[in-house]
Amino acid sequence: MAKIKKINHIAIAVKDVEESLKFWRDAMGLQVDHIEDVPSQKSEVVFIPVGDSEVELVKPTSPDTGVAKFIEERGGGMHHLCFEVDNIDEMLNQLKEKGVRLINEIALELPGRKMAFVHPKSTNGVLVELYEVL
Amino acid sequence: MAKIKKINHIAIAVKDVEESLKFWRDAMGLQVDHIEDVPSQKSEVVFIPVGDSEVELVKPTSPDTGVAKFIEERGGGMHHLCFEVDNIDEMLNQLKEKGVRLINEIALELPGRKMAFVHPKSTNGVLVELYEVL
Numbered sequence: 001m002a003k004i005k006k007i008n009h010i011a012i013a014v015k016d017v018e019e020s021l022k023f024w025r026d027a028m029g030l031q032v033d034h035i036e037d038v039p040s041q042k043s044e045v046v047f048i049p050v051g052d053s054e055v056e057l058v059k060p061t062s063p064d065t066g067v068a069k070f071i072e073e074r075g076g077g078m079h080h081l082c083f084e085v086d087n088i089d090e091m092l093n094q095l096k097e098k099g100v101r102l103i104n105e106i107a108l109e110l111p112g113r114k115m116a117f118v119h120p121k122s123t124n125g126v127l128v129e130l131y132e133v134l
Numbered sequence: 135m136a137k138i139k140k141i142n143h144i145a146i147a148v149k150d151v152e153e154s155l156k157f158w159r160d161a162m163g164l165q166v167d168h169i170e171d172v173p174s175q176k177s178e179v180v181f182i183p184v185g186d187s188e189v190e191l192v193k194p195t196s197p198d199t200g201v202a203k204f205i206e207e208r209g210g211g212m213h214h215l216c217f218e219v220d221n222i223d224e225m226l227n228q229l230k231e232k233g234v235r236l237i238n239e240i241a242l243e244l245p246g247r248k249m250a251f252v253h254p255k256s257t258n259g260v261l262v263e264l265y266e267v268l
Contacts, residue, residue: 001163006185010144010215014258023257027232028217028225029135050217051140052186057258077259078212081144083162083184091162098161123157124148124191125211 002091008084008131009054013067013076017046017059024048024057040110043067080117082129088114091130095122107132136225142218142265143188147201147210151180151193158182158191174244177201214251216263222248225264229256241266 014020017035024030025048033047033054042065046057058079060068070079085091088107095102095118104116107130118128148154151169158164159182167181167188176199180191192213194202204213219225222241229236229252237251241264252262 004162004164004184007141007144007187007189010141010212012258012260020258022232023234027229027234027256028138029228030138050138053141055141075259077254078144078215081212094163095161098156100157100161120211122161124146124154125209126146 002085002087002094004091005084005086007053008082008129009056010081011056011058011067011079011129013070013074013079014057014059015071015076017044017057020057020059021046024055030055037061041065080127080129082131084131084133086132088116088130088132092116136219136221136228138225139218139220141187142216142263143190144215145190145192145201145213145263147204147208147213148191148193149205149210151178151191154191154193155180158189164189171195175199214261214263216265218265218267220266222250222264222266226250 025032030048033049035046038045042060042062044059044061048055058067067079092102092107100122101119103119107114107116112134114132114134116130120127159166164182164184167183169180172179176194176196178193178195182189192201201213226241234256235253237253241248241250246268248266248268250264254261
């Protein structure tokens with residue numbers, strides 16, 4: 001059975017990076033590791049380590065992304081929850097066997113990592129990301 | 135300056151504990167530490183350790199709670215994000231100085247812990263809980 005190692009990150013959808021940093025960095029005192037433009041996800045992402053996890057502030061750079069639609073509907077907030085697993089292929093098979101609805105039936109392979117999303121219909125409304133470090 | 139130590143937990147609002155465990159425990163393979171009736175919060179809470187954090191499944195036991203209203207509006211999902219701090223009184227002062235809107239201006243003291251909520255208006259729409267272990 002595949003194992004969940006930890007919460008890799010919690011993604012928070014934000015409209016404006018500098019505005020959001022007034023709370024997360026300036027008021028809460030969290031340290032920003034780095035800010036990255038992620039063209040594949042049409043987003044600018046602020047990586048903020050917290051304990052053995054991260055908070056990621058995600059600002060869409062295009063209106064046609066899921067995060068942009070989420071902001072349009074809700075104004076922002078927690079968008080998805082990412083768990084790091086030891087074996088993502090095994091985990092996806094395990095979820096399929098249990099009848100869990102997946103957004104990605106097969107993990108997407110990117111340099112250094114594999115990832116897949118689970119459908120909120122099967123998770124009490126939480127968009128769950130699974131992530132394996134290669 | 136007060137320091138955030140880690141993510142203490144992510145609270146997920148659920149309608150039905152047994153139904154929700156089909157995903158989190160049976161499919162994802164996470165271990166339930168314990169299930170607790172929390173009369174002060176009119177909730178039943180499932181504590182699921184993940185790495186150095188926890189996922190908490192919160193099922194309201196009364197319709198007049200914030201979590202019950204959240205479920206009514208959205209069907210469920212991530213309800214709040216709790217950070218463990220080394221000194222909650224110092225953190226609340228620090229947030230007030232920065233103009234952050236608080237739900238609890240003064241930390242609530244409970245056996246073994248102090249806690250306070252920050253208003254989502256100041257946090258990009260995230261209901262943030264602060265928590266100090268005494």
